[in-house]
Amino acid sequence: MKIVVAGKGGVGKTTVSGTVARALAQAGHRVLALDADTNPMLGVSLGVGPEQTDLLTAVREGLATGETEHERSTEGFVDRFGTDAPDGIRLVVASRIDQPNPGCTCCGVSAEQLLGELEGTDQIVVGDLEAGIGTVLRLQPGQADVVVVVAQPTAKSLEVARRALEAAPERAPRVIVVANRVRDDEDLATIHAALGENHEYVIVPDEPAIAEADRDGRAAIDVDPDAPGVRALVDLADRLAGIGAPA
Amino acid sequence: MLVDMRLAVVGKGGAGKSVIAATLARTLARRGHRVLALDSDPLPGLSLSLGADVPAEPPLLAAAERGENNRWRFIHGVGPVRAIQRYATDAPDGVRLLQIGKVTREGMAPVMAATQAFYMTIHGLGRAATFHDWVILGDLPAGPRQTAFDWAPYAERYVLVVEPTWQSMLTARRITRIARAARAEVEMSLVVNKVAGEQDAPRVADFLDLPVAVAVPVDEGVRSAERAGAALLDHAPDSPVVRAVERLADHLEGSSIH
Numbered sequence: 257m258k259i260v261v262a263g264k265g266g267v268g269k270t271t272v273s274g275t276v277a278r279a280l281a282q283a284g285h286r287v288l289a290l291d292a293d294t295n296p297m298l299g300v301s302l303g304v305g306p307e308q309t310d311l312l313t314a315v316r317e318g319l320a321t322g323e324t325e326h327e328r329s330t331e332g333f334v335d336r337f338g339t340d341a342p343d344g345i346r347l348v349v350a351s352r353i354d355q356p357n358p359g360c361t362c363c364g365v366s367a368e369q370l371l372g373e374l375e376g377t378d379q380i381v382v383g384d385l386e387a388g389i390g391t392v393l394r395l396q397p398g399q400a401d402v403v404v405v406v407a408q409p410t411a412k413s414l415e416v417a418r419r420a421l422e423a424a425p426e427r428a429p430r431v432i433v434v435a436n437r438v439r440d441d442e443d444l445a446t447i448h449a450a451l452g453e454n455h456e457y458v459i460v461p462d463e464p465a466i467a468e469a470d471r472d473g474r475a476a477i478d479v480d481p482d483a484p485g486v487r488a489l490v491d492l493a494d495r496l497a498g499i500g501a502p503a
Numbered sequence: 504m505l506v507d508m509r510l511a512v513v514g515k516g517g518a519g520k521s522v523i524a525a526t527l528a529r530t531l532a533r534r535g536h537r538v539l540a541l542d543s544d545p546l547p548g549l550s551l552s553l554g555a556d557v558p559a560e561p562p563l564l565a566a567a568e569r570g571e572n573n574r575w576r577f578i579h580g581v582g583p584v585r586a587i588q589r590y591a592t593d594a595p596d597g598v599r600l601l602q603i604g605k606v607t608r609e610g611m612a613p614v615m616a617a618t619q620a621f622y623m624t625i626h627g628l629g630r631a632a633t634f635h636d637w638v639i640l641g642d643l644p645a646g647p648r649q650t651a652f653d654w655a656p657y658a659e660r661y662v663l664v665v666e667p668t669w670q671s672m673l674t675a676r677r678i679t680r681i682a683r684a685a686r687a688e689v690e691m692s693l694v695v696n697k698v699a700g701e702q703d704a705p706r707v708a709d710f711l712d713l714p715v716a717v718a719v720p721v722d723e724g725v726r727s728a729e730r731a732g733a734a735l736l737d738h739a740p741d742s743p744v745v746r747a748v749e750r751l752a753d754h755l756e757g758s759s760i761h
């Protein structure tokens with residue numbers, strides 16, 4: 257199964273991706289976490305640590321100086337540009353910040369192409385996408401089984417989510433909306449008014465444990481796995497694993 | 504007073520770039536500066552935070568066409584200065600707003616002319632005397648990518664908007680490195696946003712090795728304005744964030760008088 261997570265910058269895509277990936281791995285699934293953001297931060301939310309996360313991008317940028325060798329196969333790519341994350345997860349950074357170089361797997365292949373090439377039958381791929389809707393608009397059939405759209409109760413994030421929800425259903429069989437940082441009924445009403453109620457929703461309350469994780473550069477699931485906001489994302493992972501679970 | 508203020512507001516997604524940029528633009532305009540706000544984010548943001556009405560179709564769509572070899576060029580009679588004069592729209596307090604094309608259902612292709620016209624405009628602006636005494640203030644999309652691809656060639660100063668979180672601090676460090684690798688002399692003003700505790704601002708300053716230009720408190724007024732999709736100055740004019748942006752305007756004026 258391949259899951260991608262989309263939304264406006266700052267809505268919590270990376271927290272959703274990292275926590276869902278960790279919960280799936282803790283449930284016994286083999287998980288490949290794909291950081292497809294051009295500002296890669298998934299390592300932080302997986303619990304790899306901030307400086308180690310930044311080093312992964314340095315390896316990618318090292319291509320420019322010759323410190324890193326190019327890699328043309330997908331398997332080699334996961335090996336060379338990946339690192340081990342907690343609970344047996346393999347984390348790989350897909351995008352270089354600058355100097356894309358078409359024609360080479362490690363620098364010129366887009367996030368959606370890479371998603372298409374990654375094997376999704378005996379592992380679960382969790383892809384944290386770039387802010388916005390660009391990658392969702394370019395998704396081809398087979399590149400993702402589930403699109404998770406993250407939104408929070410702000411006009412800007414809801415506008416981005418609305419556009420993602422227009423595009424996603426014809427590109428992936430299942431679409432889930434994560435309503436993030438919900439404090440009260442008015443927040444939820446704002447989200448429902450903008451996006452409609454006829455989606456598969458996951459409501460994540462505004463969560464101090466997640467704020468603490470962000471401040472300290474840790475995985476939310478390590479800060480407090482039983483906090484309501486974290487719990488909601490673990491439940492999302494359980495729900496996702498219910499379909500397309502590995503044999 | 505002649506000011507020479509050419510700013511790019513940068514940072515991680517959700518750090519508060521658009522709210523700070525829009526409130527700063529209107530604050531400077533209220534102080535008598537002529538302000539051109541440049542919105543290069545293909546996602547919605549700055550116009551909502553300014554409280555500006557913008558047409559559904561980006562006005563810059565009309566400014567560019569494909570010429571020989573299929574290369575984009577301005578239409579006849581239009582250059583960077585006239586593109587701004589003709590295609591910028593009015594925002595509150597007299598701010599002028601020039602917008603890139605916004606992403607559509609079919610992606611960026613339908614607004615490519617506006618994207619190209621915007622890029623040609625900002626790259627041609629440096630030589631234009633017409634705007635020498637204007638404040639030029641760009642709001643960039645999330646992350647380091649536009650900095651890496653030279654989407655703020657006008658900027659003599661980056662306003663780094665940073666939350667006291669690791670992701671936000673790492674993003675700011677990446678942007679700073681990329682910006683300085685391209686132009687070593689670029690100035691940095693650090694805005695620590697959503698400050699909740701006494702240690703938040705010093706921690707960010709230490710990490711980035713930059714002095715704090717202004718610390719902006721976390722504020723319910725911003726949350727409420729963002730939920731409503733309204734400008735902070737209209738929705739919560741008494742917000743402590745408005746006062747913090749006043750201090751940021753002081754800092755920038757003090758750094759820019761020639």
